[in-house]
Amino acid sequence: MPDSDPSTTAARAEPDFGSVVMNAHSPREPGIGTVIESSRCTRAKATGFVRHVAIDVSQTKLAGAFRAGQSFGVIPDGAGADGKPHKVRLYSIASPSQGEDGAGNVLATTVKRTIDEHWNDHRLFYGMASNWLCDLQIGDQVRVTGPVGKRFLLPTDQAGHRYLFLATGTGIAPFRGMVMELLAANHSADITLIVGVPYATELMYDEQLRALEAKHSGFRYLTAISRHEQDDGGGPMYLDGRLSRHADAFRELLADQRTLVYLCGLAGMEIGVYLRLAELVGPDGLTGYLHAADGDLGDLGQWDAATIRKQVRPGPRLMAEVY
Numbered sequence: 396m397p398d399s400d401p402s403t404t405a406a407r408a409e410p411d412f413g414s415v416v417m418n419a420h421s422p423r424e425p426g427i428g429t430v431i432e433s434s435r436c437t438r439a440k441a442t443g444f445v446r447h448v449a450i451d452v453s454q455t456k457l458a459g460a461f462r463a464g465q466s467f468g469v470i471p472d473g474a475g476a477d478g479k480p481h482k483v484r485l486y487s488i489a490s491p492s493q494g495e496d497g498a499g500n501v502l503a504t505t506v507k508r509t510i511d512e513h514w515n516d517h518r519l520f521y522g523m524a525s526n527w528l529c530d531l532q533i534g535d536q537v538r539v540t541g542p543v544g545k546r547f548l549l550p551t552d553q554a555g556h557r558y559l560f561l562a563t564g565t566g567i568a569p570f571r572g573m574v575m576e577l578l579a580a581n582h583s584a585d586i587t588l589i590v591g592v593p594y595a596t597e598l599m600y601d602e603q604l605r606a607l608e609a610k611h612s613g614f615r616y617l618t619a620i621s622r623h624e625q626d627d628g629g630g631p632m633y634l635d636g637r638l639s640r641h642a643d644a645f646r647e648l649l650a651d652q653r654t655l656v657y658l659c660g661l662a663g664m665e666i667g668v669y670l671r672l673a674e675l676v677g678p679d680g681l682t683g684y685l686h687a688a689d690g691d692l693g694d695l696g697q698w699d700a701a702t703i704r705k706q707v708r709p710g711p712r713l714m715a716e717v718y
């Protein structure tokens with residue numbers, strides 16, 4: 396286990412994320428990428444449809460310009476019922492900074508088809524961009540923008556940190572890229588990834604992540620299945636339940652000043668995670684991860700969803716991207 400001497404790094408300070416390119420292509424001047432792969436990344440019988448879509452951006456200004464953790468924009472072809480062109484939608488880059496091809500010319504994302512009954516008339520509701528993107532065939536062109544994102548990034552001193560990645564649903568996307576990047580640079584990088592999904596069939600990149608875990612002793616891949624029992628015993632649990640289940644190990648990890656926590660996924664997930672962080676590290680340890688909008692985190696025992704939304708913000712060692 397690595398030592399936890401705070402003097403080894405500028406512990407409580409915000410990590411240096413290095414330089415980052417933003418909006419090499421704006422929505423007014425998108426680049427044109429080409430789809431080179433589209434494959435299902437959930438198992439058969441999953442309740443939703445999620446695709447891994449890889450796009451060749453070599454003819455755009457995104458080539459070599461994006462970093463793991465950033466997002467890029469997609470502008471679907473055509474126009475809405477009102478005749479106006481479709482607006483840009485953001486998708487997390489699921490690739491390492493070196494891209495799928497190792498040269499920054501191909502980026503991938505993890506797209507979930509938005510499908511529901513319409514709120515108003517219960518007719519089938521198809522999200523515009525997600526279904527358009529998932530329908531694209533190999534060789535089809537796609538208008539791309541970005542990259543965007545200045546803080547949800549790996550630090551420049553990658554080897555100087557330990558990592559706790561927390562994902563729900565397609566929030567796995569940036570972590571796939573980050574895990575690949577960290578392990579390629581350092582065989583024994585210290586990474587814990589926890590993925591929360593409703594059913595095991597919805598786990599994305601599960602085989603790839605299990606293979607990486609088998610190969611790299613410093614990489615731990617844990618799942619939290621909310622609607623049935625866990626593989627390793629225990630009842631249904633949300634992602635934060637997994638933190639409690641291994642409380643001693645997470646207390647040690649979180650107390651280490653080198654640890655960086657990242658969370659990505661559905662808006663609302665941060666509430667359970669923040670409550671659990673507070674329980675695990677207590678008021679003193681919490682300052683690196685969370686701070687209060689008005690400077691006072693108050694009585695942690697009294698936190699509820701409304702207080703957290705209003706009062707609690709990511710601190711220097713916590714990066715959050717929820718949508």
Ligand SMILES: Cc1cc2nc3c(=O)[nH]c(=O)nc-3n(C[C@H](O)[C@H](O)[C@H](O)COP(=O)(O)OP(=O)(O)OC[C@H]3O[C@@H](n4cnc5c(N)ncnc54)[C@H](O)[C@@H]3O)c2cc1C
Binds near residue numbers: 487511515
């Ligand atoms: C930084 C960032 C990163 C993201 N990364 C990813 C990613 O990696 N993968 C991913 O899949 N998504 C990601 N998203 C979400 C993505 O941008 C889109 O919002 C999502 O794909 C839905 O877009 P859409 O065009 O398909 O749906 P839209 O056509 O935009 O429809 C969704 C909208 O329709 C409305 N709506 C929803 N349900 C109903 C209903 N039942 N009846 C009526 N109206 C309804 C809501 O207002 C909702 O906002 C990310 C978003 C952000 C901000």
